[in-house]
Amino acid sequence: MTATTVAKAAGGSSPRRPGRGVPAILLSPAGLVIAALTLVPIGYLFFASFTDYDKTTLFTGVFHFVGFQQYASVLSSSEFWAALVRTVLFTAAMVAGSVVIGMGVSQLMLRLGPVLRYIVTIVLIVAWAMPNVATSKVWVWLFQPGYGVVPWLITKLHVFGDVTQHDFTNSFWGALTIIWALVVWQAVPFIALTLYAAQTQIDQGMIEAARIDGASEWRVYFSITLPFLRPTLGLMTILSIIWDFNVINQIILVAGVQVLRPIATLGVWSYLTAFQSSDVGTGAAIAVITMILLLAITSVYIRNLLKSGEEF
Amino acid sequence: MPTTKTAEQRMTRRRRIRWGSNITAIVFAIVWIFPVYWMLNTAFKPSDEVMSATPRFWPSRLDAANFVAALAQTSFLQDLRNSAIVVFGTLIIAIALGMFASAALTRFHFRGRKFILVVILAVQMLPATALLIPQFLVFNKVGLTGTYIGLILAYVASVLPFSIWVMRGFFLAIPVELEEAAAIDGAGTWRILFSVLFPLVTPGVIASSIFAFIAAWNDYLTAYVFMSDSKMYTLPLWLASFTTPNGGTDYGAQMAASVVFSLPVVAFFLFIQRNLVAGISAGAVKG
Numbered sequence: 172m173t174a175t176t177v178a179k180a181a182g183g184s185s186p187r188r189p190g191r192g193v194p195a196i197l198l199s200p201a202g203l204v205i206a207a208l209t210l211v212p213i214g215y216l217f218f219a220s221f222t223d224y225d226k227t228t229l230f231t232g233v234f235h236f237v238g239f240q241q242y243a244s245v246l247s248s249s250e251f252w253a254a255l256v257r258t259v260l261f262t263a264a265m266v267a268g269s270v271v272i273g274m275g276v277s278q279l280m281l282r283l284g285p286v287l288r289y290i291v292t293i294v295l296i297v298a299w300a301m302p303n304v305a306t307s308k309v310w311v312w313l314f315q316p317g318y319g320v321v322p323w324l325i326t327k328l329h330v331f332g333d334v335t336q337h338d339f340t341n342s343f344w345g346a347l348t349i350i351w352a353l354v355v356w357q358a359v360p361f362i363a364l365t366l367y368a369a370q371t372q373i374d375q376g377m378i379e380a381a382r383i384d385g386a387s388e389w390r391v392y393f394s395i396t397l398p399f400l401r402p403t404l405g406l407m408t409i410l411s412i413i414w415d416f417n418v419i420n421q422i423i424l425v426a427g428v429q430v431l432r433p434i435a436t437l438g439v440w441s442y443l444t445a446f447q448s449s450d451v452g453t454g455a456a457i458a459v460i461t462m463i464l465l466l467a468i469t470s471v472y473i474r475n476l477l478k479s480g481e482e483f
Numbered sequence: 484m485p486t487t488k489t490a491e492q493r494m495t496r497r498r499r500i501r502w503g504s505n506i507t508a509i510v511f512a513i514v515w516i517f518p519v520y521w522m523l524n525t526a527f528k529p530s531d532e533v534m535s536a537t538p539r540f541w542p543s544r545l546d547a548a549n550f551v552a553a554l555a556q557t558s559f560l561q562d563l564r565n566s567a568i569v570v571f572g573t574l575i576i577a578i579a580l581g582m583f584a585s586a587a588l589t590r591f592h593f594r595g596r597k598f599i600l601v602v603i604l605a606v607q608m609l610p611a612t613a614l615l616i617p618q619f620l621v622f623n624k625v626g627l628t629g630t631y632i633g634l635i636l637a638y639v640a641s642v643l644p645f646s647i648w649v650m651r652g653f654f655l656a657i658p659v660e661l662e663e664a665a666a667i668d669g670a671g672t673w674r675i676l677f678s679v680l681f682p683l684v685t686p687g688v689i690a691s692s693i694f695a696f697i698a699a700w701n702d703y704l705t706a707y708v709f710m711s712d713s714k715m716y717t718l719p720l721w722l723a724s725f726t727t728p729n730g731g732t733d734y735g736a737q738m739a740a741s742v743v744f745s746l747p748v749v750a751f752f753l754f755i756q757r758n759l760v761a762g763i764s765a766g767a768v769k770g
Contacts, residue, residue: 208640300752
């Protein structure tokens with residue numbers, strides 16, 4: 172994003188007439204790779220979703236067309252609707268958590284001296300940069316029954332009783348809460364730093380003038396800062412929805428075996444169906460449905476990008 | 484004078500806000516860094532202090548035993564080698580193809596350009612399993628699962644669209660006058676590409692290389708599905724399946740492994756923050 176913005180600010184450049192055939196030569200290697208490795212597989216996904224492809228097919232190569240049967244059985248199973256509702260609610264909770272905290276942190280950073288701001292920035296970048304396989308393992312360790320530091324700290328609060336032996340990652344709400352916190356923890360930095368960068372562009376004279384006129388800090392935030400941040404905030408929200416909808420690693424690495432299926436989102440469910448139960452056809456049908464849902468959201472993002480005057 | 488009084492009140496109010504902000508920031512920083520601190524704390528503890536009912540917030544002495552257990556007593560070197568092969572294979576292919584493609588998409592006018600850009604953007608947002616399931620089926624059929632090249636191709640598919648998108652910004656930042664000057668001096672289209680444009684997008688190449696590195700280095704799911712032979716496991720699989728020779732999870736060693744695995748990525752992120760923004764704006768000013 173930064174790169175394109177800077178490019179536009181620098182005046183950009185108008186592409187010129189082709190030396191004949193050159194763009195085709197330049198594009199074809201990447202085009203072939205994207206077509207062969209992405210577009211063809213997506214086509215194959217649709218194809219597989221109309222078959223009874225399963226474990227034996229992997230060895231024998233034999234499968235049959237079953238028409239819309241996979242879709243019919245997926246859409247009529249209560250497991251699907253539960254997973255759909257769970258995915259939507261869980262995504263909404265993660266997006267809301269990261270955007271709200273991100274807004275708060277960006278506002279906070281504006282009010283700090285250079286030293287503290289630098290510390291907060293470094294903390295954010297480190298939390299952001301950690302690979303999610305590593306953070307998933309670290310968080311499981313944080314909540315480890317018997318030895319985890321977080322249950323120990325919670326117990327010290329003397330509000331919830333002794334929870335040091337509680338198996339958080341193997342309880343429905345425990346696993347959901349830990350995964351939520353883990354995802355939000357790593358999502359906040361990007362949002363906070365981007366919003367902070369946007370907020371530094373606000374004309375401070377305007378804010379100062381509002382303060383002199385007696386506006387409260389809240390009033391300043393809601394009447395000046397928020398309207399200014401709206402486009403950035405919209406973009407952050409859509410990107411968060413896409414990313415959080417697709418969270419898989421954290422769920423399969425943190426959730427204990429007993430709760431993995433009960434808390435599975437659509438993405439995790441299609442993964443488990445296709446690869447653990449080897450019902451590839453069913454998994455493909457779930458993936459197609461998930462993809463269509465996500466595409467509906469993505470199209471909003473792409474339309475916004477096109478509308479924002481981005482020069483193509 | 485009423486005005487000075489309110490000005491004073493405002494000053495004290497601002498000062499109070501400042502104190503409030505500072506304390507909030509410190510609390511926030513402590514909470515947010517805590518998991519990382521706890522990972523480091525655990526990793527550097529002597530093994531017998533890792534599992535204690537009352538957690539120790541500081542190692543009694545710095546001990547490398549966990550690192551020895553994580554690196555020397557596991558398949559670390561083999562998995563590191565596998566990761567290196569896959570990551571650098573991905574990098575080279577994705578960056579080369581991405582550079583050509585984004586040159587075509589920024590420096591030339593042709594029919595269908597906009598459509599291609601929209602496809603590139605849309606492809607990036609496919610759910611992971613939507614791509615993983617059919618890729619597995621197709622690759623399995625042609626014998627690419629369980630091979631380095633298969634994993635590399637899967638990563639190229641996920642990294643290439645993004646690389647094109649990132650480098651596109653750097654190409655757009657190059658003023659068209661430079662190209663015109665080269666053309667006047669008699670350089671042909673290819674000469675302009677290789678002698679003028681490609682050298683100028685070096686910061687873009689670095690930026691997208693880092694992103695591609697991180698994506699391939701971090702991937703767990705694709706490697707898990709594709710690689711059945713544990714001799715070909717990459718580091719994320721090594722980290723996820725961390726067990727000691729005697730079967731249980733050695734958390735001290737696992738945290739040490741997490742530190743080692745995260746280190747290059749965290750270093751890259753800090754590096755990007757410092758130099759990349761400066762690099763982009765320097766490029767813009769120079770133009």
